[in-house]
Every structure is written in structure tokens, then in C-alpha cells.
Amino acid sequence: MPASTPSAWPESVLARYRTVGGADVDLTDDGDCVRLLCSGCGFGNGHAYYPPAAHRLAEKHAGKCRRAPRPTA
16 A cells, blocks of 8 residues: 555545545435445445445445546645
């Protein structure tokens, strides 16, 4: 795994999984469901899942995604 400095979590993020490539899969709570989005490849695309399924899916994706985080600037 590439060495990188952890970025501050946005206020809405309730969990974050680091991918093999160094990107993050962020899980946000919308009140009823959890949405996930990979900062490297865009996986999840903000789709809603029930919390246990969202965590399993994010963890599984983080274990195989090799994309580096997208630049912020």
C-alpha cells in the first residue's frame, strides 16, 4: 500500500476504508441508508445501501481497488 497522509474526514463521513491504491471509500449516513463513494474510481456512485451491506461492500472494494485518489485541485 502506498504511503500517504490521511486526510481529514468530512463531517458527514461515518466510516472510511483505505483502498490498496491509496484512495478512500467513504460511507455517509443519509438518515435511512448509507451511501458509499470511492475517491479513486468512483465506485458506489453515492448509491444507498443498508448499513451492514454498505460496510461489507466498501471493505471488499477497498481490498481490490488499485486506483490512486483523484486530484483535488
